[in-house]
Amino acid sequence: MAEITYGKIIREGLWSNNPGLVQILGLCPLLAVSNNVVNALGLGLATTLALVTTGITVSLVRNWVRPEIRIPVFVLVIASIVTAIELAMNAYFHGLYLVLGIFIPLIVTNCTLIGRAEAFASKNSVARATLDGLAMGLGFTLVLVALGAMRELLGQGTLLSQAHLMFGAAAADLQFTVFENYRGFLLAILPPGAFMGLGLLIALKNAIDSRMQRRATEKKAVPVPSANAAT
Amino acid sequence: MRNVITSAVILGLFALVGTSLVAFTHDATRDRIATIEREDLVRNLHRIVPEDQHDNDLLADTIQVTAPDALGTTAPVTVYRARKDGAPVAVVLSPVAPDGYSGNIRLLVGIYQDGTLAGVRVTSHRETPGLGDPIEETRSDWILKFTGLSLENPAEEQWKVKKDGGVFDQFTGATITPRAVVKAVRKTLIYFRQHKDELFAPQALAGVDDSTQRR
Numbered sequence: 001m002a003e004i005t006y007g008k009i010i011r012e013g014l015w016s017n018n019p020g021l022v023q024i025l026g027l028c029p030l031l032a033v034s035n036n037v038v039n040a041l042g043l044g045l046a047t048t049l050a051l052v053t054t055g056i057t058v059s060l061v062r063n064w065v066r067p068e069i070r071i072p073v074f075v076l077v078i079a080s081i082v083t084a085i086e087l088a089m090n091a092y093f094h095g096l097y098l099v100l101g102i103f104i105p106l107i108v109t110n111c112t113l114i115g116r117a118e119a120f121a122s123k124n125s126v127a128r129a130t131l132d133g134l135a136m137g138l139g140f141t142l143v144l145v146a147l148g149a150m151r152e153l154l155g156q157g158t159l160l161s162q163a164h165l166m167f168g169a170a171a172a173d174l175q176f177t178v179f180e181n182y183r184g185f186l187l188a189i190l191p192p193g194a195f196m197g198l199g200l201l202i203a204l205k206n207a208i209d210s211r212m213q214r215r216a217t218e219k220k221a222v223p224v225p226s227a228n229a230a231t
Numbered sequence: 232m233r234n235v236i237t238s239a240v241i242l243g244l245f246a247l248v249g250t251s252l253v254a255f256t257h258d259a260t261r262d263r264i265a266t267i268e269r270e271d272l273v274r275n276l277h278r279i280v281p282e283d284q285h286d287n288d289l290l291a292d293t294i295q296v297t298a299p300d301a302l303g304t305t306a307p308v309t310v311y312r313a314r315k316d317g318a319p320v321a322v323v324l325s326p327v328a329p330d331g332y333s334g335n336i337r338l339l340v341g342i343y344q345d346g347t348l349a350g351v352r353v354t355s356h357r358e359t360p361g362l363g364d365p366i367e368e369t370r371s372d373w374i375l376k377f378t379g380l381s382l383e384n385p386a387e388e389q390w391k392v393k394k395d396g397g398v399f400d401q402f403t404g405a406t407i408t409p410r411a412v413v414k415a416v417r418k419t420l421i422y423f424r425q426h427k428d429e430l431f432a433p434q435a436l437a438g439v440d441d442s443t444q445r446r
Contacts, residue, residue: 080249
């Protein structure tokens, strides 16, 4: 198998194979925890950490795990690492842990993790697996935060409310009240709003993609004298 | 056959390593988590019964009571007792309002020994965001308005939301949530009136009533 370049790994995770927008993996936490920016960021970072550590571990053991037991081994690795992360979050980010609640242990069932372990980390070097975990995690976090910002802004007219849960008491002033006396738009905070928001984000990504593609083909269409020589 | 055994051994090794990782982390964080949860609880209790009103250790002076009808749960409810110089000041109970819009609403209800409310807080709920969640202290001051009320003020039959002929505000688009909370607080106050002596009884003497069990 041809080695994938580092640049391509980053591009895939953040854009062309984004777990949230293209692979549509991990929808349950994505939709449930994106009701405000801080929750989204918290879950995104926890997921990234889990993706990187499971990626490294799976890549390290890839040569001596037999194919027939690889899935149970991946599941074991993911479950133990996520449980360890959950305990650590409970101890060091207790407020956020209380808010994210059930969704931290549910990182175990986030298909992005087993998906990347199987499709990437088990076939690539540790460095590449680390980068892939980081890129996929950040891609997932970006989608979460974008959706979170959208829903928080529409739903309650604020951004970064409850920031103190994540960054400590000093961050309580981080909250922006974008619209004063905003009455709130309930639909955005409820689950249907999450589905619509994600749909809009996917549509936006596709629109940008097709636009870039059109531009690329337009460029190609312009006759270039040296084009024949190059091909 | 040999392959099967090797696979089994490898799988077993991973199980061992994974479990050790979890066990190790659990061990390393256990004390910190316990301390944080304790601090959280004490902070919540102190927001209801301020620190300067009592001089005992709230977490050490507790009894457990079981009263499914009055407190909304079949599980034992922990009662924290605040005393000053040994004299009873207040109790904090954690009843459940079982008839919220979507499941249980867990409360902390503090009652001074004269029967007035020291305060009410919601500790967990799953009410509709934006409609039912003004019961949270961070979203509106509705829950704070209980402070200082008692079964005489307003009169017991006035302990309802306005829609039902009582004195408590309901929320726009949500009556069930505040109705459940008001009802649970009223029932807790009635329970306190009936069982006041047992609730303040020293741990060794509590448990006279068969519905009251010592920890």
